[in-house]
Amino acid sequence: MKNFTRYFFTAFVMLFSVVMMAQETIKGNVTDTQNLPLPGATVMVKGTKDIATTGIDGTFTLSTSATSGSVIISFLGHNQKTVAFTITPGTPLTLEPIMLTEDSEELDAVVIVGKGVIDMAQDRRTPVAVSNISRREIQEKSGNQEFPEVMKNTPGIYVASQAGGYGDSKMFVRGFDQTNTAFMLNGQPINGMEDGNMYWSNWSGMTDVANQVQVQRGLGSSKLAISSVGGTVNIVTKATDLRKGGFAQSMIGNDNYSRTTVGYNTGLMESGFGASAMLTKWSGDGYNRGTYGEGYNYFLSFGYKANDKHLFNFLVFGAPQQHDQNYTKSIANYLRYGRKYNNNYGFLDGDYISERVNYYHKPVANFNWDFTISDKMNLSTVAYASWGRGGGTGNYGSSANKKYTSDGHIDFGTIRTNNRALTDGIGTVANSYLIRNSVNNHSWYGVVSNFNHEISQNLSYNAGVDLRTYKGTHYREVSNFMGLNGFFVDDNVQYPDYTVTEQFSANPWSSFTNKPANTQKIDYDYDERISYLGVFGQVEYKTDEFSAFVQGAISNQSHVRWDRQQYSKEQEKSDKVNNTGYNIKGGASYTFAEQHTLFANAGFYSRQPYHDNIYLNFGNEVNNFTENEKITGLEAGYRFRSNYVDINLDGYMTRWKDRVTTNAMYNVLNTITGNEEQLFSNNSGVHQLHTGVELEVTAHPTSQLDIKGFASIGNWKYDDNVYTRVFDESRNIIPNSVYKTTATSTSFIQNETINEVKGRKVGGAAQTVFGLGASYKIVKGLSVDADWRMYDKLYSSTVTKDIVEIPSYDLVDAGLTYRLNFTNTSLVFRANVNNVFDEVYLSEITSSNVVTPTSVNYRGVNVTNNVFFGNGRTWNFSMRYNF
Template identity: 70%
Template sequence: MKQRIKSFFLFTMLLVATLSFAQERITGTVNDATGAPLPGASVAVKNGSDATSTDANGTFTLSTSKLSGQVVISFLGYNSQTVDFTITAGTPLNLGTITLAEASQELEGVVIVGKGVIDLAQDRRTPVAVSNISRKEIQEKAGNQEFPEVMKNTPGIYVASQAGGYGDSKMYVRGFDQTNTAFMLNGQPINGMEDGNMYWSNWSGMTDVANSVQVQRGLGSSKLAMSSVGGTVNIVTKATDLKQGGFAQSIIGNNNFVKTTAGYNTGLMQNGFGVSAMLTKWSGDGYNRGTYGEGYNYFLSFGYKANDKHLFNFLVFGAPQWHDQNFTKPLSQYMQYGRKYNNNYGFLWGDYLSERRNYYHKPVANFNWDYTISDKMNLSTVLYASWGRGGGTGNWGNARKRTDDEHIDFNAIYKANQALTDGIGNVSNAYAIRNSVNNHAWYGVVSNFNHKITDNFSYNAGIDLRTYKGTHYREISNFLGLSGFQVPGAGVKGGNQQYPDGFVVTEQYSANPWSAFVNKPANNQKVNYDYDERISYAGIFGQAEYATDDFSAFVQGALSNQSHVRWDRWQYTKENEKSAKVTNAGYNIKGGASYNIAEGHTVFANAGFYSRQPYHDNIYLNFGNQVNPLTKNEKITGLEAGYRFRNTYVDADVNVYRTTWKNRVTTTSTTDADGNETFDNNSGVSQLHTGVELEFTAHPAKQLDVRGFGSFGDWKYDDNVYKRKFDQNQNLISEEIVDVKDGKVGGGAQSVLGLGAVYKITKGLSIDADWRNYDKLYATVVTKNNVELPSYDLVDAGVTYRLNFKDNSLQFRVNVNNVFDEVYITELTTANPVTDGATTYKGINVTNNGFFGNGRTWNFSMRYNF
């Protein structure tokens, strides 16, 4: 490990040392009239080929061989500006801040997304630990990868590959999983309200509509009444494009991946209206066997500029999809059957059939209103709603049969089912495929008022209101030759307590994201469980900031109240189906300051404390109405400090952090060789995460951009836990107090190094590559003696070629991920130690369940802009 670090820094120093002084440098910052940066603005030398664009902070570095001339700064929707320059050879020239005025007639940019609600770090002058991913990078590098993959070249981020199937990636920030990282879509929170989880399959269209992504690690700049432990990921989508035009794109990739996308924008018309639309169709076989998938993405945005004070935008976005899944399994099975092995499928009379399929459709709609009250006061409001329909399939009944190679023998199952009396089966003697349905309706509003009292002092205040109704039950998806399935009634363990004599289920429902919107089985056509839950949330938040040219300070605070109630129509009689209502208050407060110690040098420090309400799934015991007396607010304390360096050639950031987390509740799942899941629930978990992160970008030459990052953490458990184990039917198996103090926190690699470069060969042609090393990666188990996975290296590379015409452009892109086909374990869900006589793989006991990461993958895209 030490040798890797030495090599990383040596390579970095050599690259930076190659700075070419033959090119003169012009730097500056481009803002709009409100002082907000304009990322992606074009900066070019007039009558020449030297050009660049601004980054997410609006800053630019332009290389040129000319000592005098004019620089033209332009941005869609704003009036261009021309600036004269004269350079003393060898001395960089800083043009300072250039302000572009909004075009009064023909607006051509991207607009209207509730700017005051979206919590980008640029909204606050006091720094936080932040990384930005541009639209250009998302478009070029996403290809057939999932959305979390676009964030893997930033410090503190670990993405477990999509070995489970399309949309099944997991993301960790500073060692905290995605249930404890806040994900925001145009200012709208999108983590699940029941458990905080992110199901990326529901957001498969994000790479098509995201304009930019900002990863705020740690405390972040979020003003909302929510507590992000790992950090906040702000996803800003495109809204109504104000320039007329469109695009068509086609992508092909490994394992028969095909994706076609088309979009068109009317532009802002004379009546103030504009419409943008996009539609995508994709399909693929999946990297591992039996992980087929198919889906659509749609996006529709209506914009209206009533006048200079009022901007409106209505947006609808959805990604209906289905994908077959692979689960973690013992490494010994991979060694026997190959790294792409999946035992969740089989064949029925010669036709492929999977036992495990995820299917979901989650349309999201939001209405944004930006109201410019005066030149010092603004109000931004977003109303949003989402309606999720779908679930996942699995076995129902214990009569599963397997072939000699451990695949599911559906032919034998079908024959055994038909041999039953009257074709009626039950849990002990039959087998069917069921849908676990997870439907919801979610409504909310976020509103933020900003008042700039003086040039140095401003404040924000706002509200965050949400209500969520979830409906959960199981239904039969495929009877596999049965005529019906017997469900026991009241007085029988596992029976429906509202039906004294039980009933026979005879209807089946397709595992399809479209039909899920109309599937409404009667209560006597459900199996295993049937319950609803209501979660209501109300919060207020505020922020005040004082800033001068060299010093800034801020304080933020939020108060929230959350209530929970559930209705269980399975385990309780009609009179007792409603649970007690549980109400919890929470709050957070954070503050910080920064100081510019010299030009280009800034130091900052932030601190915060969160009292976060427990998730709904941790409040009620054993998936029933009994309230868990051990559940209480989680306590999180965050401390961080940083240093920023900015000059003509190099931008660098260094951050250190310390996060303590008490009263945490975790739940992990394990699937055995027969496909049966068990769940481990741990209460009272205490964690301590400390670490250091660094990130830099350099411009050694006109044609070369270099970036690198490193994150080095020490994440461990800090106390004992109360552990409960459940089977897949939510029955309690065991409970105990477990000593886990000083055990390593798993899931995310605690040490990551990365280095990347982009080289522009000729006009329109460039190549790029990224290398990453992962070390100190442990199993996702809350235990004292955790298992460490072998470290590994990955290299991704790509080539871009762009042809520009008068009004159109054509771009070709090739990506190759894991260029050297590295074989590595990306995740372990058990922590079995190596014992005498145990078979091992790279030092790991092969009885452990896990995933191998994807080998070499590729994609090729062609995009036409008009």
């Protein structure tokens, strides 16, 4: 790998040295039918060897000695187009925008979608730090991996692999986790309203329906008042398709993975109507033991083109799924039981049972209306709704009653025997064990509308509104009594002293009909209402060489909760809390010598705290010390465009003050009971400073070869000390000196403490990343590709003084594609191998036990630390028939 790294840097130097000289210049922009850029399209002067390729924004600059003729524009999977030109000698020629339609090898071209509310970077002249992932790359490289994996070959991105199970990946942008990166689906925000998190298991079908993904790092181009501290990820789905046709695809992969997908499009009919539908069924055992998962993905879209002014589209997308989960655990346990060890499952009467199952079904519906008022004005609106139903299972009762077998798995047989021995088979928190469902249901409705007006050729503005309302319902119910006849509850204020006798399946389908009575709930039972109103606007001035913009948004959030477990009927409703937040961004760019662009952007966010941080201890008591988080962002960049090489160089500084974080700690030793439990560490007053540089290079040396390289070098650290509190799994503050971080550690976890972390590194994501990838078309229809990435400076995710760094590692992925074209149909074969060399590495560390003179160590890391080993070699093979 050291030699490979040398080749990597040598290739960069060679690519930078490419210089093209010619007499005349042709410039232009190439897009698909959705007006999204087509990076890597070939532009050639007919009858000559003069050739250029488009950059990531779809633009090209072509040098030629011809003063008239035709240029041929082609892109794999799209219909070729020829455009005539005539050049006035000595004067650069800019062609009209060139749109390519797709051919039968691909999913059909999207023609109806609410584009005006989707903040793609190309919609604004002033650049941002951005990377585009095309539909082809998503389809080919995602395979049996989760959706965040499609973004791992872009600078500033770190994805912790799905060692926890299907849907449990974590993604970081410039060192900021998913709660601080805004994820947008067709212009609508999809981060959790309560905590800002992203639960990828809810979106397991995204790789099937995503048309393009654009990663905007840092300030981005979004006009909404959203959580884009690290950046904004815009996901654009397919909608109603232009041509009649369909496809069928089958995939197999490691660990008994299988996926079957079928889709069909009516095409846009003479009446102006059209419909598209898709259905997927998938299942797999998971890479680690005890991480089985299965689910469905469905997509249905109806479009109507009333006339040239009005386009309508209604779509529904959902991905019901359930998957067994694995948590981080000590390296010592992995070394004892194997790297695929999972202690969350066991067997009862020969049948497999998992204690930790995530199950969820979150249908999303949105209605888009694009209204072209005139050639200078347009209005785009999306109304959306989602209904999330499901939750996760876990143990409930006394930890002393949870037993393990000698091979490290849960001893359900002994647990059932102990439960049956109780009087009348009725258990309590103190004397029994059962599996519960933690139910997290919600209903979310919203509308985003944006009006755009091009005042003149140089000046434009837009303004809009963002409305959302959300209600979440949270309670626990029994999933498996484990031999009990009932469970006695005596801590519910409104319903004292009752016995629970019903159990409910952990199933994404039945979760829509599970409605337990109040006297069939355990542990907690509360609702939350969050309402949001935001307005936003932007003004931009642009010429051929110069552009500048100013953006602003202001929003108000109101919060209220109802708690039926801890409070009487008269006191169950909390005080309402209103918080106002805002952001303002501005920037400018200058293009000189045709191929070179410099830009700078700056912004400030005053972001409201999340709902979960407003009310203390998951009760109705309002935290009066909660305040808005302050984020200041500065970035500058350079863009170079030539016929064969595009270079993006970005530098950034993000200062984040007054933030609050919560981390989960698994398998923590209770010194009184002697059992391991799960805890949550809450940190307030966190100040972070993230600085760094990012480089991205794309090159097309020949029509058969594409090369992409990137580098991210960050310096992310805490800029002040923090205040920490620790809660147990039932959300109670734990007493002092009851828990140790591990069985061999001498340091006790305190419930309230000051952490002196100023100057310490921020963990969770690798601060240094290098990558190099290439794709080569061997012969017509046959291509091969490979990607290499190296990760370094990866620290534990805990906010603590003593932070632990895990060893650097590098990974190689490879793929092969073969296409057979027939009359009006095609057959596509694709094979992927990820982690080709089966590298053994740590992808995540959630504790910070330092090396001591007496500690046992693994590759320089204390074995008492809780970690995830990254997935070893995995593979998938698919066959797709397009008709």
